[in-house]
Amino acid sequence: MSGRAPRVTKTEAIVIRQRRLGDADRIVTLLTPLRGKVDVVAKGVLRSKSRLAGHLEPLTHVEIVLAHGRSLDVVTQAQAVESFPALRGDLDRLSAALYLAELADRFTVEHADATGLFALLHAALVRLDRGDGQQVVTRMYELALLEATGFRPEWTRCLGCGVEVPADEARWSPLEGGVIGVECGARYPGALPIDATALRVLRAYQSLPYEEAGRVRLTDDLAARLEQIMHSLMRAVAERELKSAAFVSAARHARVAEETATAGLDEIRDDECAEAED
Ligand SMILES: [Zn+2]
Structure with missing residues (x-):
């Protein structure tokens, strides 16, 4: 067992759009200042108890923490800064x-x-x-x-x-x-x-x-x-x-x-x- 923590990145972003991934997940397209456009996975956002969902609506300015994933990064935390x-x-x-x-x-x-x-x-x-x-x-x-x-x-x-x-x-x-x-x-x-x-x-x-x-x-x-x-x-x-x-x-x-x-x-x-x- 490796005790190595996953690599994480914290960034601000504007949510550009989302699309469904399977039953409960979404792929969220973000515009970030330093990494440009990135697609990330938000797990479980279609479940009623998701704490992420409300922060990842399109056009939200968000502070986000991403864990480095094999293909796409995964959202571990999201906090809306401005929801307009x-x-x-x-x-x-x-x-x-x-x-x-x-x-x-x-x-x-x-x-x-x-x-x-x-x-x-x-x-x-x-x-x-x-x-x-x-x-x-x-x-x-x-x-x-x-x-x-x-x-x-x-x-x-x-x-x-x-x-x-x-x-x-x-x-x-x-x-x-x-x-x-x-x-x-x-x-x-x-x-x-x-x-x-x-x-x-x-x-x-x-x-x-x-x-x-x-x-x-x-x-x-x-x-x-x-x-x-x-x-x-x-x-x-x-x-x-x-x-x-x-x-x-x-x-x-x-x-x-x-x-x-x-x-x-x-x-x-x-x-x-x-x-x-x-
Ligand atoms: Zn001319």
Whole structure:
């Protein structure tokens, strides 16, 4: 008999999602600052007496102790630090938060430092929970996530020639991640029109700190146009990068919220896509 204690790690984490493992266990996907995304096993959480269960719901900021396991680490202790109750009590905010977590999932790799991305997701959850404008929280998070992962979109200078493009003459390419001027249009036959006002807002968002970005006034219609542009961009970047080697590992987990409390939120998200900013 070896008296050796199992190796343990203590870390803070945000719970990204869970999926069932057998009758009583779950695999929990965590975003941690130092180890990036990790899948861990939570044993017995589907039993009524589980002390872990309430601390491992998706979108919980948790302090967790993990025992080193043969394939996956096993949760031995979990203590919720913040559970963001206001956010959970509002379906619009909840679906926005799940979307942010899904992006974190798609744009992080396993077992690699994610200090910056952890801070971004944490800040966005705090802002949604305290009732900040959902549009500005979401758009600023998307832009910061792209920047932090090396996919900063180019909203100002033409992708073809580097010359500044007037907003009302710009076209854009979601796949290439930026705007294209009139002179270079022929080289980007797939480029799309982009709303000039929406483009000006995106330029402002990219250059302003969060607090100032929140002062940009958005009509419902403009908010919907911004959302549509950013969703196209996030989808194009994720699909392109999922094909590259660095994201092979992320791809295995790139499916959205599975069977947990999140079931059905895809429909909700579609319904609220023109969410107003106030
Ligand atoms: Zn050009």
